[in-house]
Structures are given as structure tokens and as C-alpha cells.
Amino acid sequence: MANPDVTFVAKSFMEHLPVYQVLVPFVSAPLCVLFGNRQFAWYLTFLACFISFIVSILLLNQVAEFGTISYALGGWPPPIGIEYRIDFLNAFLLVLVSGMALLTSVYLKGTIDLEVERSNQTLFLTCLLLCVSGLLGVLITGDAFNLFVFLEISSLSTYVLVAQGANKDRRALTASFDYLIMGTIGATFFVIGLGFLYAATGTLNMYDIAGRIQGDLPDRTIQVAFAFILVGLGLKGALFPLHTWLPKAYSFSPTPAAIFLASTATKVAIYAIVRFLFSVFFSHPTMLETVLVNVVMPLGILAMFVAGGIAFYQRDLKRMLAFSSVSQIGYILVGVSFMSSKGLTAAIIHLFNHGITKGLLFMCAGVIFLRYKASFYKEMSGLGRIMPWTSAAFLIGGLSLIGIPGTAGFISKWILVQAALEQGSWLIALAILLSSLIAVLYVWQVTEIMYFGDSSKKGFEISVGPFSYITIWILAVATIFFGLSTSFTLEYSSEAARVLLNEFSLTD
Amino acid sequence: MNQHLVLRVVTKLMVGFIILFALYVQFHGDYSPGGGFQAGVIFAAAFILYGLVFGLESVQAVLPPWVTHKMMALGVLIYTLVGIYSFFLGFNFLDYGALTPSHPEHGQHYGILLVELGVGITVAGVVISIYYAFVSRSSTSKDEEW
Numbered sequence: 305m306a307n308p309d310v311t312f313v314a315k316s317f318m319e320h321l322p323v324y325q326v327l328v329p330f331v332s333a334p335l336c337v338l339f340g341n342r343q344f345a346w347y348l349t350f351l352a353c354f355i356s357f358i359v360s361i362l363l364l365n366q367v368a369e370f371g372t373i374s375y376a377l378g379g380w381p382p383p384i385g386i387e388y389r390i391d392f393l394n395a396f397l398l399v400l401v402s403g404m405a406l407l408t409s410v411y412l413k414g415t416i417d418l419e420v421e422r423s424n425q426t427l428f429l430t431c432l433l434l435c436v437s438g439l440l441g442v443l444i445t446g447d448a449f450n451l452f453v454f455l456e457i458s459s460l461s462t463y464v465l466v467a468q469g470a471n472k473d474r475r476a477l478t479a480s481f482d483y484l485i486m487g488t489i490g491a492t493f494f495v496i497g498l499g500f501l502y503a504a505t506g507t508l509n510m511y512d513i514a515g516r517i518q519g520d521l522p523d524r525t526i527q528v529a530f531a532f533i534l535v536g537l538g539l540k541g542a543l544f545p546l547h548t549w550l551p552k553a554y555s556f557s558p559t560p561a562a563i564f565l566a567s568t569a570t571k572v573a574i575y576a577i578v579r580f581l582f583s584v585f586f587s588h589p590t591m592l593e594t595v596l597v598n599v600v601m602p603l604g605i606l607a608m609f610v611a612g613g614i615a616f617y618q619r620d621l622k623r624m625l626a627f628s629s630v631s632q633i634g635y636i637l638v639g640v641s642f643m644s645s646k647g648l649t650a651a652i653i654h655l656f657n658h659g660i661t662k663g664l665l666f667m668c669a670g671v672i673f674l675r676y677k678a679s680f681y682k683e684m685s686g687l688g689r690i691m692p693w694t695s696a697a698f699l700i701g702g703l704s705l706i707g708i709p710g711t712a713g714f715i716s717k718w719i720l721v722q723a724a725l726e727q728g729s730w731l732i733a734l735a736i737l738l739s740s741l742i743a744v745l746y747v748w749q750v751t752e753i754m755y756f757g758d759s760s761k762k763g764f765e766i767s768v769g770p771f772s773y774i775t776i777w778i779l780a781v782a783t784i785f786f787g788l789s790t791s792f793t794l795e796y797s798s799e800a801a802r803v804l805l806n807e808f809s810l811t812d
Numbered sequence: 813m814n815q816h817l818v819l820r821v822v823t824k825l826m827v828g829f830i831i832l833f834a835l836y837v838q839f840h841g842d843y844s845p846g847g848g849f850q851a852g853v854i855f856a857a858a859f860i861l862y863g864l865v866f867g868l869e870s871v872q873a874v875l876p877p878w879v880t881h882k883m884m885a886l887g888v889l890i891y892t893l894v895g896i897y898s899f900f901l902g903f904n905f906l907d908y909g910a911l912t913p914s915h916p917e918h919g920q921h922y923g924i925l926l927v928e929l930g931v932g933i934t935v936a937g938v939v940i941s942i943y944y945a946f947v948s949r950s951s952t953s954k955d956e957e958w
Contacts, residue, residue, distance in 0.1 A: 323895075323905040331892050334885035379907035 414769025490539030559670030607634030686759025852935025887934025
């Protein structure tokens with residue numbers, strides 16, 4: 305609440321950046337519905353994502369300059385009101401999410417007519433905008449319950465986005481329904497956990513909770529809260545045994561939805577896990593260590609191998625990419641479970657690098673699916689000669705997935721291996737390298753068919769707008785750029801890890 | 813429902829009162845139990861009752877589906893515009909004090925009324941739209957088969 309003595313508090317544009325970040329896409333969504341024109345809706349979506357991207361970059365600069373930013377919504381100071389709190393970790397991921405939203409909004413200009421009925425396009429874009437603002441909100445907020453609300457905003461709009469795939473394939477409806485059930489169970493678990501935390505502390509502000517649960521031993525309530533929150537967010541983030549909704553949701557949803565979800569949605573849920581681990585429950589290191597070492601790390605390693613193995617046996621491109629996502633999430637979890645600065649750096653940088661890599665791969669898969677009408681490997685034989693550019697971009701993404709030096713994927717795996725060696729766990733380092741070999745296998749399978757198979761089809765009747773190709777190549781170049789120049793990604797992710805562990809090490 | 817004279821007459825009589833009660837709950841929400849959500853549901857209940865008794869066509873003649881769709885968006889927009897307005901006066905987002913800077917307590921009051929109005933419009937739009945969506949599905953079994 306503003307000071308009653310002051311009648312006019314001049315605040316600059318820059319001070320309101322945290323709210324613009326979420327508000328711009330959020331206001332654009334109802335405007336799209338009100339105007340109800342699909343051309344207008346696209347321009348508005350593009351503009352909103354563009355502004356949001358610029359704001360995220362400005363925010364990152366602000367954080368780099370001034371440190372953690374806190375913004376009190378409604379003028380109510382943090383423990384009472386809702387707080388937006390931005391440090392290196394979420395500022396870095398805000399750039400990823402808003403950047404991917406921008407690229408998706410450009411990409412879909414070329415493909416939306418092929419996938420979504422004209423009458424539904426406005427509402428499709430509305431849901432995309434809501435999903436973007438929901439994910440940005442999860443990242444930016446410092447209030448645990450507000451995080452839940454934003455998580456639900458993004459999830460509910462995601463269910464609609466996935467269901468729109470029914471235009472091409474009716475199985476999208478069951479995929480969406482599965483996701484709805486699993487996602488709702490996850491949200492319920494999360495909110496039950498929050499309930500326990502609230503019962504134990506009487507506050508919902510994450511940093512306030514963290515301050516109040518400090519003690520020698522966590523009591524039963526906090527342990528239960530921790531378990532519920534971990535499982536709930538794990539469902540949303542597709543941690544290994546809880547991933548069953550993901551392959552269907554990604555492979556049957558319309559391409560723009562698949563691109564955006566694959567590159568951001570699970571990443572944001574994992575961000576929330578990291579945030580709860582290291583900003584809320586950090587004062588109970590033994591509890592964290594028990595869970596991370598005995599549960600999260602084994603599941604992460606299992607994900608790397610089992611999901612990778614399943615990806616190898618897929619014969620459908622999008623499903624293969626979806627299972628490979630599950631296996632890549634395993635790497636991130638292993639990085640988190642080291643509880644070291646190196647490990648967290650690896651996890652955060654992999655969130656970013658895998659985000660752009662998977663975005664690229666799904667963009668290519670989308671163009672291949674729409675133009676060549678191919679989703680199974682056998683229909684793709686000889687594609688490398690018919691669509692040389694898209695296949696080349698796909699190959700770049702595939703190499704990054706394996707972790708070939710010179711691509712973004714290499715950087716994250718390199719740091720992850722370093723982190724494993726730093727802990728002296730040779731076995732885990734070996735596991736990371738071995739599971740990369742599985743990635744070699746499943747990427748090679750596709751490459752072989754694309755480049756060495758005989759082409760059965762020639763030419764296509766369907767064309768995809770130039771926008772889609774532009775975004776594919778922006779991401780392909782970014783994948784290589786972030787593999788060669790690590791100054792941006794490495795600096796911010798190690799800084800984020802340092803800030804996260806700062807509080808953590810104080811209590812040791 | 814043509815033969816249910818009592819239902820038809822009572823419904824015609826009640827709809828007005830239900831809407832009036834919705835408005836009461838809406839604008840008295842800050843003093844007594846109620847507010848935007850409850851008011852929106854009561855408001856929608858009036859239309860749903862009318863639709864149940866007089867049929868989908870009659871109620872959609874009063875409130876076509878496109879109106880309810882726009883209502884959903886309009887309510888959200890009213891809510892956020894209140895917040896955006898406080899930006900322009902230099903306050904934080906959704907700081908209702910901005911509405912009457914010389915007397916922030918009044919601003920808090922106006923702010924919650926406006927925001928609740930937005931909530932009410934959206935909730936009414938959503939509930940009526942859900943009703944339309946269910947009712948306009950053609951049934952696969954006849955009434956007699958129940």
C-alpha cells in the first residue's frame with residue numbers, strides 16, 4: 305500500500321518490468337478473444353511474445369546489475385502480499401521461455417493453417433498466450449500459492465492446446481485427457497504439500513517459509529509437505545516413473561504446441577522443484593540429501609537409460625523425441641542431486657540447452673510431418689535429399705542431443721561429467737557417457753534412414769510458410785552458437801547455482 | 813415443457829428476482845458474504861433456469877453464445893485494466909490506492925468493487941458457456957429411454 309502522505313509516487317518503466325513480463329501475454333489473451341480475428345490474434349501474439357522477450361532480457365540485465373529484484377503486487381509488502389522475486393535462476397529461464405514463445409509464435413504462422421481449423425485459430429493463440437503467461441508466472445513468482453495458480457493456468461491451457469491435435473488425429477483427445485488426469489493429480493499433490501507447509505508455518509511466501517522452518521530436525525509435517533511437493537511437481541515435470549502422459553501429449557498435439565511444451569513446460573516444473581529444494585527446504589540438508597541421493601539420483605539415472613532405450617525402439621519420430629526428452633530430464637535430475645555448485649550449474653545449463661535443442665528438433669519434425677506427411681521412420685527414407693535444409697537442421701539438433709563437441713548439448717554434458725568426477729562418483733560419470741551412446745543409437749537410426757535410404761516420394765503438394773524455416777535456422781544457429789560460445793549460458797547458470805547454494809551453505 | 817404451466821409462470825416471475833439478487837451479492841460482496849464469483853454463478857443460474865424451462869433457442873435469443881464468450885474475456889480484461897491503471901499513476905500493479913490517490917482507503921474500496929465486477933462477468937460467462945456446451949450436444953438416447 306502506498307504511503308498515504310505521498311499522493312503521487314513516480315515510478316519508472318524499469319521498476320515495473322517484473323509485472324510486464326507476465327502481464328503482456330496475459331492481457332493479450334482476452335484481447336484476442338474480444339476482437340475475434342485470427343490475423344489480428346496472430347499479430348497480437350507475436351507482439352506480446354516479442355515484448356515479453358525484450359522485458360526478460362532487460363530483467364536479466366537488471367538482475368546482473370542490481371542483484372535479486374523483489375516486486376510487491378498491490379503495494380503490499382512481501383510476507384503479506386504476493387511477491388515477484390527474480391534472481392539469476394529465474395531471470396535466465398525467463399529468457400528461455402519467452403524466447404521460445406517468440407520463436408513458436410513466428411513458426412506457427414507458417415503451419416497453423418495446416419493444423420488448426422480456421423474457426424479455432426484465435427482461441428488456439430489465446431491458449432498459447434495463456435500458457436506462456438502461466439509459465440512465465442511460475443518462474444517469476446516468490447509466492448508458493450501463486451506458483452500453484454500459474455502452474456494451473458499454464459496446464460489448463462496446455463490441455464486445450466494438446467486436444468487441438470484432434471483435427472489431424474483423434475488420439476489427441478485421449479492424450480489430452482490422460483495429461484489432464486495426470487496433471488490434475490500432480491497439481492493436487494502439490495497443493496496438499498502447500499497445505500501442510502502452510503499449516504506448519506502460517507505463511508505462503510517461499511522465502512518466509514524458508515525462514516520459519518529452520519530447525520535442527522524437520523518435523524513430520526514438513527517432511528510430508530516436502531514429499532507431496534516433490535511428487536506433485538515431479539508429475540508435471542515428467543520425472544521418470546511419472547512421465548507416462550508426456551509421449552502421447554507431445555506426439556499428438558499440433559506442432560506449435562509440441563514445440564513450445566517440449567522446450568519449456570517440463571523445464572519450468574523442474575525449475576519449481578529446484579526452487580523448492582534450494583530456496584525453501586535448504587535448511588534441512590540431511591532431509592534433502594536423503595531424498596536426492598536415494599530417490600532422485602537413481603530415478604534420474606534410470607530415466608537416462610530406460611527412456612533412452614524406449615526412444616531407440618520407437619518407430620515414430622515425434623514419440624522418439626518425446627522419450628528422449630524424458631531421458632534428458634534424467635540428466636538434469638542427476639545434476640540437481642549432486643547438490644554441488646557444479647552439478648546445479650550443469651542442471652541449469654541443461655535446462656536451457658536442452659530447451660533450444662528439443663525446440664529445434666520438434667520444429668523440424670513438424671515441418672517433415674506436415675510437408676512430407678511422414679511421422680514413421682520408414683516413410684522418411686531419402687528425406688535428406690528431398691528436404692536437405694530441414695534434414696541438416698534436424699541433424700544439428702540430433703548431434704546436440706548426443707552431446708557432440710561444438711553443439712549446445714556438449715557443454716551441459718561436459719559440465720555434468722565434471723560435476724560427477726568432482727564428487728568422485730566415477731560410476732555416474734560412466735553412466736552419463738554410456739547413456740550418451742544410447743542417444744547416438746536413436747539419433748543415428750533416423751539419420752541413416754534420412755540420408756542413406758531410397759526416396760520413395762518426390763516433390764510435395766503442401767508448402768509451409770517461410771516463417772517456419774527462419775525459426776528452424778535461428779535455433780539451429782543458436783544450438784551451435786551456445787556450443788561454441790559459453791560466456792552467456794555458463795556465466796548465468798553458474799551465477800544462478802551460486803545464488804541458490806549461497807543460502808544453502810550458510811546453514812551447513 | 814409446454815404443458816407445465818406452473819413452472820413456466822414461476823420461472824418468468826423468478827428470473828428477474830434471481831438476477832436482482834445476483835447484483836445484490838455482487839455489489840454488497842465487500843460487506844456481506846458474496847462477491848464476484850458467487851454473483852456470477854447466481855446470475856448464470858437465472859439464465860440456466862430460463863433455458864431449462866423454455867429451451868435452448870429462447871435463452872440463446874436473449875444471450876447468444878458469442879456474447880458469453882466475449883463476457884469471459886471482458887471480465888478478465890476489466891480486472892487487469894484496474895491493475896494497469898495503477899501503473900499509470902505510478903503505483904504498483906493492482907495497488908487500488910491509485911484510484912483515489914488523495915484518499916487510499918476509498919481507492920481500496922473502489923478497486924475491490926471493480927475487480928469483483930470483472931470476476932462476476934467472467935464467471936457468469938463461463939458458467940453459461942458450459943451450460944450451452946452441454947445442452948447443445950445432440951443426445952444419443954431419447955427421453956423415453958431413461
